[in-house]
Structures are given as structure tokens and as C-alpha cells.
Amino acid sequence: EVQLLESGGGLVQSGGSVRLSCAASGFIFSHYAMSWVRQAPGKGLEWVSGISSSGGTTYYVDSLKGRFTVSRDNAKNTLYLQMHSLRVEDTAVYYCAKDLSNSAPLWYMDVWGKGTTVIVSS
Amino acid sequence: SLVLTQPPSVSVAPGETATITCATNNIGGKSVHWYQQRPGQAPVVVMYYSRDRPSGIPERFSGSNSGNTATLTISSVEAGDEADYYCLVWESDTDNYVFGTGTKVTV
Numbered sequence: 001e002v003q004l005l006e007s008g009g010g011l012v013q014s015g016g017s018v019r020l021s022c023a024a025s026g027f028i029f030s031h032y033a034m035s036w037v038r039q040a041p042g043k044g045l046e047w048v049s050g051i052s053s054s055g056g057t058t059y060y061v062d063s064l065k066g067r068f069t070v071s072r073d074n075a076k077n078t079l080y081l082q083m084h085s086l087r088v089e090d091t092a093v094y095y096c097a098k099d100l101s102n103s104a105p106l107w108y109m110d111v112w113g114k115g116t117t118v119i120v121s122s
Numbered sequence: 123s124l125v126l127t128q129p130p131s132v133s134v135a136p137g138e139t140a141t142i143t144c145a146t147n148n149i150g151g152k153s154v155h156w157y158q159q160r161p162g163q164a165p166v167v168v169m170y171y172s173r174d175r176p177s178g179i180p181e182r183f184s185g186s187n188s189g190n191t192a193t194l195t196i197s198s199v200e201a202g203d204e205a206d207y208y209c210l211v212w213e214s215d216t217d218n219y220v221f222g223t224g225t226k227v228t229v
Contacts, residue, residue, distance in 0.1 A: 044208065044221060044222075044224040045159070045224070047221060104212075104214075105212050105217075106219065108155040108167065109155075114163075
């Protein structure tokens, strides 16, 4: 069974940092691009970042470039999102998602994890 | 940047048809995917490449895409279809995914 399990969320102070992880199983992780998507409380879905299957190419929404860094370890079947200079508005559930493609253009996200919650306090 | 506009809400009686739109200039030239998100759950894809249904998604779900509007149609709506629905597009100019604004379907 294809599974994605996010971890690393929690309460962090404004200006702080946190690293999210996403452990993948049930598929050949190194064959697929991956993404992070977030959802602020009561709000819609926002794509945050993506990474090609090899990890050689990364993609970011413009508003987050410079503060967030996506990476992956294909030997450990794990996706990461390093977040710095966190702001109250970064409070959200963060989902990792598997793509059908291996690099841009990405196709669509077919499997999602259950998400991990990041709360940024002022 | 690309903005995908959806109606905030759609209300439909059981057994009727729900129509959810996703609009932007020339969306007909793009591949559109649709996600269903029930409260407290992760999104699930219900339509990909505008009109293809993943296995396990009922035939009551159908999609179309032309001109400036993509549409997800749910026929014979059931109580279990009550959820938020989002369209998704890959924008090649920026190498970004863009989600629609989301539509809450109330049955």
C-alpha cells in the first residue's frame, strides 16, 4: 500500500525554524517527484514546493522562496521541508504528496499524507 | 500569476446534479485536476486530466474543460459528496502548481 507519513510539526515561535519530514512507503520513491501543500485554518489549499525525482530540481511558490527549502533522501525514502523565519501566517497543516511525474512539467498529485500541523506563535 | 476562480459554495439537494466550475483565461488549453476534501481529511483526487476518473471514484463524477472554464459535475448527489472541491493546474510559465479557490458543496 502506498503511504506517506508526515512528521515534525508542532508549536514554534515566530522567527523560528522547523524541519518537516515525510516518510514514503509502498512505491519506488526515487521514481517520482514530490510536493508539499499547506492549508491554513479554515482556508484553501496552497501548493508550497516541489522537487524532482532525483532531487536535482526544486520548485517553489514565489512568496516562500528564500525561507523554505525542499530536499529529499532517496536512500531513506524521505522528503523534507526546512522552514526558516517562520511567521504567524505560516500556521497550517502541511501535506506531502506524490506526483505522477518525475520532473517538470508535473502531472498531478495522486497520493497524499494525512498532514502535520505547524503552529507559529507570536 | 495564474488565478483559478471557483464559486465559494454550491448547494444541491440529494439526487440532483452539482456543477462546480474553475475559471481562468484559456483553461481549456491546460490539464485540470480535481480534488475532494472532506472535513478533517487529506484531499483525494476525483478527476484527472480534466475528464479521467481514478479507480474507485463513482461514475457520477464527470469532468469537462473548454474555453475559459473547466467543470466538475456530480450527478445524483449523495450526502457523502458533501465536501470542499479544488481544481489544480500546473503552470508551465512559473513551474508552479496552482489550486483553485475552492468550492464547498453542501447537500
